[in-house]
Amino acid sequence: xxxxxxxxxxxxxxxxxxxxxxxxxxxxxxxxxxxxxxxxxxxxxxxxxxxxxxxxxxxxxxxxxxxxxxxxxxxxxxxxxxxxxxxxxxxxxxxxxxxxxxxxxxxxxxxxxxxxxxxxxxxxxxxxxxxxxxxxxxxxxxxxxxxxxxxxxxxxxxxxxxxxxxxxxxxxxxxxxxxxxxxxxxxxxxxxxxxxxxxxxxxxxxxxxxxxxxxxxxxxxxxxxxxxxxxxxxxxxxxxxxxxxxxxxxxxxxxxxxxxxxxxxxxxxxxxxxxxxxxxxxxxxxxxxxxxxxxxxxxxxxxxxxxxxxxxxxxxxxxxxxxxxxxxxxxxxxxxxxxxxxxxxxxxxxxxxxxxxxxxxxxxxxxxxxxxxxxxxxxxxxxxxxxxxxxxxxxxxxxxxxxxxxxxxxxxxxxxxxxxxxxxxxxxxxxxxxxxxxxxxxxxxxxxxxxxxxxxxxxxxxxxxxxxxxxxxxxxxxxxxxxxxxxxxx
Amino acid sequence: xxxxxxxxxxxxxxxxxxxxxxxxxxxxxxxxxxxxxxxxxxxxxxxxxxxxxxxxxxxxxxxxxxxxxxxxxxxxxxxxxxxxxxxxxxxxxxxxxxxxxxxxxxxxxxxxxxxxxxxxxxxxxxxxxxxxxxxxxxxxxxxxxxxxxxxxxxxxxxxxxxxxxxxxxxxxxxxxxxxxxxxxxxxxxxxxxxxxxxxxxxxxxxxxxxxxxxxxxxxxxxxxxxxxxxxxxxxxxxxxxxxxxxxxxxxxxxxxxxxxxxxxxxxxxxxxxxxxxxxxxxxxxxxxxxxxxxxxxxxxxxxxxxxxxxxxxxxxxxxxxxxxxxxxxxxxxxxxxxxxxxxxxxxxxxxxxxxxxxxxxxxxxxxxxxxxxxxxxxxxxxxxxxxxxxxxxxxxxxxxxxxxxxxxxxxxxxxxxxxxxxxxxxxxxxxxxxxxxxxxxxxxxxxxxxxxxxxxxxxxxxxxxxxxxxxxxxxxxxxxxxxxxxxxxx
Numbered sequence: 003x004x005x006x007x008x009x010x011x012x013x014x015x016x017x018x019x020x021x022x023x024x025x026x027x028x029x030x031x032x033x034x035x036x037x038x039x040x041x042x043x044x045x046x047x048x049x050x051x052x053x054x055x056x057x058x059x060x061x062x063x064x065x066x067x068x069x070x071x072x073x074x075x076x077x078x079x080x081x082x083x084x085x086x087x088x089x090x091x092x093x094x095x096x097x098x099x100x101x102x103x104x105x106x107x108x109x110x111x112x113x114x115x116x117x118x119x120x121x122x123x124x125x126x127x128x129x130x131x132x133x134x135x136x137x138x139x140x141x142x143x144x145x146x147x148x149x150x151x152x153x154x155x156x157x158x159x160x161x162x163x164x165x166x167x168x169x170x171x172x173x174x175x176x177x178x179x180x181x182x183x184x185x186x187x188x189x190x191x192x193x194x195x196x197x198x199x200x201x202x203x204x205x206x207x208x209x210x211x212x213x214x215x216x217x218x219x220x221x222x223x224x225x226x227x228x229x230x231x232x233x234x235x236x237x238x239x240x241x242x243x244x245x246x247x248x249x250x251x252x253x254x255x256x257x258x259x260x261x262x263x264x265x266x267x268x269x270x271x272x273x274x275x276x277x278x279x280x281x282x283x284x285x286x287x288x289x290x291x292x293x294x295x296x297x298x299x300x301x302x303x304x305x306x307x308x309x310x311x312x313x314x315x316x317x318x319x320x321x322x323x324x325x326x327x328x329x330x331x332x333x334x335x336x337x338x339x340x341x342x343x344x345x346x347x348x349x350x351x352x353x354x355x356x357x358x359x360x361x362x363x364x365x366x367x368x369x370x371x372x373x374x375x376x377x378x379x380x381x382x383x384x385x386x387x388x389x390x391x392x393x394x395x396x397x398x399x400x401x402x403x404x405x406x407x408x409x410x411x412x413x414x415x416x417x418x419x420x421x422x423x424x425x426x427x428x429x430x431x432x433x434x435x436x437x438x439x440x441x442x443x444x445x446x447x448x449x450x451x452x453x454x455x456x457x458x459x460x461x462x463x464x465x466x467x468x469x470x471x472x473x474x475x476x477x478x479x480x481x482x483x484x485x486x487x488x489x490x491x492x
Numbered sequence: 493x494x495x496x497x498x499x500x501x502x503x504x505x506x507x508x509x510x511x512x513x514x515x516x517x518x519x520x521x522x523x524x525x526x527x528x529x530x531x532x533x534x535x536x537x538x539x540x541x542x543x544x545x546x547x548x549x550x551x552x553x554x555x556x557x558x559x560x561x562x563x564x565x566x567x568x569x570x571x572x573x574x575x576x577x578x579x580x581x582x583x584x585x586x587x588x589x590x591x592x593x594x595x596x597x598x599x600x601x602x603x604x605x606x607x608x609x610x611x612x613x614x615x616x617x618x619x620x621x622x623x624x625x626x627x628x629x630x631x632x633x634x635x636x637x638x639x640x641x642x643x644x645x646x647x648x649x650x651x652x653x654x655x656x657x658x659x660x661x662x663x664x665x666x667x668x669x670x671x672x673x674x675x676x677x678x679x680x681x682x683x684x685x686x687x688x689x690x691x692x693x694x695x696x697x698x699x700x701x702x703x704x705x706x707x708x709x710x711x712x713x714x715x716x717x718x719x720x721x722x723x724x725x726x727x728x729x730x731x732x733x734x735x736x737x738x739x740x741x742x743x744x745x746x747x748x749x750x751x752x753x754x755x756x757x758x759x760x761x762x763x764x765x766x767x768x769x770x771x772x773x774x775x776x777x778x779x780x781x782x783x784x785x786x787x788x789x790x791x792x793x794x795x796x797x798x799x800x801x802x803x804x805x806x807x808x809x810x811x812x813x814x815x816x817x818x819x820x821x822x823x824x825x826x827x828x829x830x831x832x833x834x835x836x837x838x839x840x841x842x843x844x845x846x847x848x849x850x851x852x853x854x855x856x857x858x859x860x861x862x863x864x865x866x867x868x869x870x871x872x873x874x875x876x877x878x879x880x881x882x883x884x885x886x887x888x889x890x891x892x893x894x895x896x897x898x899x900x901x902x903x904x905x906x907x908x909x910x911x912x913x914x915x916x917x918x919x920x921x922x923x924x925x926x927x928x929x930x931x932x933x934x935x936x937x938x939x940x941x942x943x944x945x946x947x948x949x950x951x952x953x954x955x956x957x958x959x960x961x962x963x964x965x966x967x968x969x970x971x972x973x974x975x976x977x978x979x980x981x982x
Contacts (some may be wrong), residue, residue, distance in 0.1 A: 019535075041724055
């Protein structure tokens with residue numbers, strides 16, 4: 003009993019300090035003066051060192067040994083602390099610090115190489131990152147599969163083989179849908195015009211409110227790459243504005259509201275415990291995606307949004323709600339993952355997943371990466387990559403060592419598909435509310451079935467308990483074929 | 493040598509963590525969602541506990557024992573670390589935590605009592621705060637004077653007796669000047685009108701730039717009580733806006749620019765060492781005051797400001813620069829310290845200094861405090877306090893245990909008087925630049941003679957080295973009599 007109390011008290015303080023470090027990261031991306039980079043690096047380094055010391059504190063091992071948790075929440079907390087302790091202890095401090103140093107450097111090298119469209123400037127560095135990540139994975143894997151060990155950081159319990167099976171089952175239907183949609187006779191009109199920043203931000207706030215974002219426990223700021231940050235009473239979102247494309251701002255806002263609602267919605271009893279945060283990147287992405295796509299880009303909500311936009315912006319070139327719905331969901335060929343629509347997005351992820359798995363296993367040499375990317379892109383997207391900045395150099399992830407992270411984006415979509423099927427069955431009049439700009443019934447169902455649990459259950463368990471089915475891509479694919487079949491008259 | 497290296501490396505990390513805690517404080521006062529108070533309290537508590545553990549780490553004692561610093565900067569750093577270590581170690585953790593708990597509570601009780609104009613609701617709590625502060629002072633004083641031990645936290649090296657001697661020498665001339673000014677036949681006109689927030693903030697930014705504020709290493713936000721926060725590459729200011737009184741915003745901005753310029757101006761070699769911050773509250777206040785008053789409220793700068801304000805605001809009711817200068821420096825009777833002009837401000841401080849010294853020594857019982865305040869106010873200001881919110885309840889300081897802090901405000905004015913005398917002699921054409929809205933020559937002289945040194949020299953030493961005279965109230969009093977004699981035709 004006393005060991006458990008000591009362990010949880012120690013963990014509570016670690017969680018609080020980790021929350022401080024996250025807030026510092028928010029500050030850096032939103033409000034920090036541009037001349038403060040060196041100082042902030044040293045401050046973040048000091049926080050990380052304190053956190054690393056705590057996470058590897060030998061007392062944790064002793065407390066874990068002696069702890070005898072009695073409630074499900076305490077048992078799960080102990081399990082999560084033990085998992086984190088084992089993982090952190092397995093990676094030598096020397097390796098962790100080398101990885102931190104190299105990836106911080108590699109990010110700058112990647113950015114320059116992308117700007118110059120010169121993969122040869124980045125690939126040798128990527129090779130160094132890969133060597134260290136393989137070394138880290140070997141420490142974590144303890145004889146098991148290297149890629150699985152990395153994936154486990156972001157989607158605990160999921161293996162590369164499981165993901166591959168899921169993705170292989172999805173690919174043919176997605177490729178076929180993509181071809182049908184792009185070849186369809188009926189093509190939605192593009193939105194055009196100039197949409198002033200202030201008006202976009204006002205509308206984005208209205209949308210965030212419509213999706214139940216709690217402003218007393220959050221705020222919205224501008225950032226180059228939108229993100230959400232923080233938990234419980236202080237979960238902030240960011241957005242960006244492109245004055246020719248208001249959907250960028252509005253839908254990235256709704257997406258981040260999904261992430262933030264998850265954190266705001268976790269049972270307050272779990273605050274400052276390992277249960278007090280989203281349980282995996284995939285489950286997190288399921289929340290952002292179901293808000294953004296299944297609810298936000300549906301016919302009902304876009305009908306309401308059409309009226310709001312027509313009020314806010316003079317002379318919208320789309321003149322009725324059905325056409326507007328098609329415009330919001332318009333599919334066009336493109337190279338860039340972050341700009342991809344619902345049909346093509348997962349194809350982008352699958353490409354990266356297969357390549358990174360082969361890079362980690364050594365089946366693919368980084369010198370052959372550009373060729374492998376371009377061949378695969380042509381195969382799945384039917385388009386020749388015009389330049390490396392639009393191909394292998396487009397994403398920051400690999401430069402900062404994020405191997406095993408990409409698949410969670412598509413897993414989130416798969417989970418969102420399962421959840422949406424159950425949500426629609428449980429709340430049949432959801433669209434009536436969404437048509438009035440009110441996502442409350444959706445948020446309430448998600449809060450009750452997913453969000454409030456935080457880390458209480460493993461990812462697959464929370465999704466399967468909420469959706470009432472085994473995780474499968476079928477609901478997502480059915481939804482996509484029906485939705486885009488309707489829009490494109492297939 | 494190795495002990496010194498270890499000590500300074502350890503201290504470097506402590507300074508970085510303390511900088512993080514300060515940034516968190518900024519966040520709380522400017523951008524934090526209002527529902528995040530409980531969470532933030534726990535986060536701050538965790539940071540404070542980490543910092544307290546580091547500050548009392550027994551290794552510091554061993555390193556100090558073995559360290560053999562060779563340079564003046566290293567010797568001073570070791571001296572400051574030793575001083576802080578001794579002070580922190582002397583106060584039992586139990587007392588520190590009780591004080592933190594009680595003062596956090598007392599602040600709320602004070603705010604309610606002030607709102608209800610009910611000192612009897614606050615005085616019993618103040619008495620508890622006083623008991624703990626006396627206990628803390630006894631730990632720190634080691635047999636010496638209790639008040640001196642508290643004062644030493646804010647103005648190291650200064651004693652209550654020295655401050656009393658300074659203040660006693662100032663009081664008669666200030667009381668006389670106050671009476672002359674208020675009784676003068678010529679009285680400046682008040683500024684009146686409505687001054688929109690956005691325009692005020694734009695002008696405030698222009699003023700900050702005029703005083704050399706480095707925006708690449710800072711930013712400006714709104715706060716209920718303006719403050720500056722942070723050091724080196726990231727020293728931020730805050731301001732507030734009252735739409736009927738633009739001087740509130742403009743001069744509190746210039747005041748905070750003075751504080752921030754000090755922190756931005758410290759030799760970068762001192763970053764993350766105990767030399768890398770302003771050396772005392774008094775010296776800090778000397779920078780904010782010389783920017784705000786001797787430069788900012790002088791005839792030269794107000795001439796430039798008059799033109800800017802006439803451009804920015806339609807139909808200013810003051811129509812020439814001389815009248816505007818008098819308006820900026822207008823003296824009126826008032827109860828409130830924070831609204832006081834240059835003539836009366838120090839009288840407010842002296843009153844608090846004498847009362848708090850008597851409270852700590854036990855010569856004054858908190859039950860007699862209201863009476864003592866009111867008697868003294870009538871004596872120095874010739875006015876009967878109309879209600880406690882305008883009297884003893886007006887300041888937050890005592891509720892949060894800040895005894896020994898008040899005198900540093902007036903010491904800052906005294907130091908600013910000494911510095912201004914030397915500055916004017918060294919830069920005879922300063923007013924020519926100020927008349928063009930350019931305080932650079934003033935900032936450069938202050939940076940060279942005061943700011944860059946950070947904590948290298950004790951407070952009195954840095955002021956006396958810069959001003960070339962022993963610290964004395966004469967330069968300040970001469971300046972005030974000359975300035976206000978001119979404005980009021982005395």
